[in-house]
């Protein structure tokens with residue numbers, strides 16, 4: 001099978017390229033330039049990719065031309081402006097990329113006869129946050145207050161409208177939350193920030209040590225995306241799907257910083273200089289029962305294993321091991337878990 005991953009130079013996209021290659025698939029990619037030090041660069045993914053295109057999905061003709069030329073069997077659309085803070089600084093970029101960029105990909109795919117399935121990646125943040133404790137289900141209303149969440153809810157609704165109005169390519173929407181794993185270089189992500197400080201021998205500064213967050217490993221999330229594309233290829237799987245972390249993975253930031261410091265060793269420590277001890281009120285949990293029951297998907301790396309694997313990855317690469325080899329070994333080990 002020939003897969004096209006949009007956003008393959010990003011964090012999830014790079015892992016997805018490695019995961020698909022480990023399953024014997026041909027992979028092409030369409031995205032902007034990778035960030036410096038990204039997994040895409042350190043694992044030299046260009047060597048593994050059939051067609052490696054730098055295309056801005058806001059450019060409709062260029063997106064259509066690239067996708068038609070690549071002629072993939074499956075499209076996994078991840079390309080996005082995915083950062084909440086940046087969405088406040090540059091809302092136009094966020095809406096144009098996440099909404100019209102998704103439109104351009106959907107339209108391009110509809111003009112590419114080879115495509116037999118497509119999965120559009122949105123997020124847990126698409127749900128209207130009503131502060132409920134129970135996990136959000138796929139049928140719950142969408143919303144989103146900040147520009148990022150709202151743009152992804154719009155992309156989600158746009159996709160739902162598109163497949164109803166222009167049915168043809170079997171399409172699914174995957175909603176997952178924050179993920180962790182080796183090789184993330186995006187700003188404002190806790191584990192990379194912690195490990196950066198620890199590796200330089202500095203104490204890490206935490207803003208909200210008591211804030212509770214979910215800790216799902218990137219491979220569990222991506223395994224869900226691929227369960228979905230497999231289902232589409234087999235004739236089921238259309239519609240919206242949650243791939244959330246398990247209940248056990250909702251853990252305070254300070255506890256994760258403790259585990260990380262202990263596993264990292266070398267006297268690693270952290271402090272909370274702001275004296276902030278606020279619980280996070282608006283945490284979104286997903287109810288993934290539909291994917292568990294109908295796709296046979298489940299999280300394989302429960303907490304704290306997902307954190308341990310992430311730290312192992314950074315430790316191994318810091319010790320001079322090759323990022324592609326370290327990632328490939330984790331993908332193999334992941335495949336052996338059930």
Ligand SMILES: NC(=O)c1ccc[n+]([C@@H]2O[C@H](COP(=O)([O-])OP(=O)(O)OC[C@H]3O[C@@H](n4cnc5c(N)ncnc54)[C@H](O)[C@@H]3O)[C@@H](O)[C@H]2O)c1
Pocket residue numbers: 006007008009010011012013030031032033034055056057058077078079080081082097101121122123124152176177178179180186
């Ligand atoms: N990482 C998370 O925790 C998380 C959580 C929920 C949802 N998501 C979603 O998963 C997807 C991937 O996220 P990520 O964490 O890998 O992000 P990332 O920032 O690491 O990667 C984003 C990718 O999108 C590409 N991209 C951005 N703007 C583009 C444009 N205009 N044209 C073409 N390509 C463009 C980038 O080049 C990069 O390859 C996104 O859709 C994001 O909304 C991520």
